[in-house]
Amino acid sequence: MNRIIYFPLVLLVFIASCNTQKKASKFRFDTPEAGTLVKKGESIPLKLVFPSEISSFDSVIYAIDGEVLARKTDSTPVSLDTEKAPFGSRTLSAKLYHGGEEQVAYSNIVVVPPSPKRYGFRVIQEYPHDPQAYTQGLEFDHQGVLYESTGQQGRSSIRQVDYKTGKILKKTDLSPNSFGEGLSIVGDKLIQLTWQEKVGFVYDKNTLTKTAEFNYGRSSEGWGLCYDGKRLIKSDGSSRLYFLNKDTYAEEGFIEVYNDKGPMDSLNELEYIDGKIYANVYTKDIIVIINPDTGAIEGEINLIGIYPDKKESDNELNGIAYEREGKRLFITGKNWPKLYEIELVAR
Known part of the structure; x- marks a missing residue:
């Protein structure tokens, strides 16, 4: 009886662990989270989570609303200055190039004015x-x-x-x-x-x-x-x-x-x-x-x-x-x- 109850529990833990690893290995933005409010003029870090199976890559290109912000060959964060960004939702993207393949990550911020x-x-x-x-x-x-x-x-x-x-x-x-x-x-x-x-x-x-x-x-x-x-x-x-x-x-x-x-x-x-x-x-x-x-x-x-x-x-x-x-x-x-x-x- 105990074994029957215990087995599904172990299975659930195993599945959850696999999902966590899968999420961790996915190319995505760590910061900012989608929908983050940013006051115009603030600088924010763009930090990525890179696939765990990739130890090196050719390049990563950061963009805001399709306009290239930076090109890098390492995983250090990029700083985004919002001084010239229009108000409203701004789309962030990062394109990772590795072994002739491309992976894309997206996020967005909402640029708002200072307090009135x-x-x-x-x-x-x-x-x-x-x-x-x-x-x-x-x-x-x-x-x-x-x-x-x-x-x-x-x-x-x-x-x-x-x-x-x-x-x-x-x-x-x-x-x-x-x-x-x-x-x-x-x-x-x-x-x-x-x-x-x-x-x-x-x-x-x-x-x-x-x-x-x-x-x-x-x-x-x-x-x-x-x-x-x-x-x-x-x-x-x-x-x-x-x-x-x-x-x-x-x-x-x-x-x-x-x-x-x-x-x-x-x-x-x-x-x-x-x-x-x-x-x-x-x-x-x-x-x-x-x-x-x-x-x-x-x-x-x-x-x-x-x-x-x-x-x-x-x-x-x-x-x-x-x-x-x-x-x-x-x-x-x-x-x-x-x-x-x-x-x-x-x-």
């Missing part, structure tokens, strides 16, 4: 805001006139607002099937997104009369929109921001947005301020500050507590507007009764 600067806030002034406005886009023009896009099917609109009183000066309702989203201004035109209809609307800024429509490209939905003076920048709820031609509205590229923990998705309403993109993070009382050239999140504004009566859903922070003449920052949210002028406080 942290900001709190101070409320400078409060203004009335329509509590029935499901705010999706908020924008001042160069004359200091406030425009707002509101959402929800059957309630969506584009409007001109007296921000000091909250009074609606002009308003155009969308069709009942349209769900209004992000808003931006290009010259004398208002550009408004819709959520899942994959279509955007163009209006005359002065009359709020719709003059044109355009279809989306690869981006699946319409969330936020801003203008950097040369191109429109669009979010779709993912970690990507898309660049649109300001005249044709065609997508002409995108960036991936990263913080120090990896890709940042749920990017919502956008505003372009002094060379940076400010973005609401959906369902969170947070605004992130994004470098449009690299996609790095360089700052994070914590707005927890600014509107203490906020409900759990359909009441999120979602509205950023910058009054450029006075360099004033305003925020609000969906169905909030207040528009807040705030000042950032570094932490």
Whole structure:
């Protein structure tokens, strides 16, 4: 009886030992482990495990994203400097040449930016805001006139607002099937997104009369929109921001947005301020500050507590507007009764 129990146990140990030896003899990366987060600018060692049956080899070639990093004839580790590596997942490979044969090992790292600067806030002034406005886009023009896009099917609109009183000066309702989203201004035109209809609307800024429509490209939905003076920048709820031609509205590229923990998705309403993109993070009382050239999140504004009566859903922070003449920052949210002028406080 004891022998019957003992034999399978010995067999399992033997199999496990063989598997361990097989793993140990396989050509592979020892470090870094796949998916390792590396902050841009850090140097990390690339260390390989070589097959146990190979005592010498012709060469090993290291590469990152297919670009050769180093060629070696010994097994000492290679140092990878990530200063010039783009953010995101980077593929590492090593090709071992021995006896006319090639073996390949793979791993990957995720290059992320340094931790963002942290900001709190101070409320400078409060203004009335329509509590029935499901705010999706908020924008001042160069004359200091406030425009707002509101959402929800059957309630969506584009409007001109007296921000000091909250009074609606002009308003155009969308069709009942349209769900209004992000808003931006290009010259004398208002550009408004819709959520899942994959279509955007163009209006005359002065009359709020719709003059044109355009279809989306690869981006699946319409969330936020801003203008950097040369191109429109669009979010779709993912970690990507898309660049649109300001005249044709065609997508002409995108960036991936990263913080120090990896890709940042749920990017919502956008505003372009002094060379940076400010973005609401959906369902969170947070605004992130994004470098449009690299996609790095360089700052994070914590707005927890600014509107203490906020409900759990359909009441999120979602509205950023910058009054450029006075360099004033305003925020609000969906169905909030207040528009807040705030000042950032570094932490």
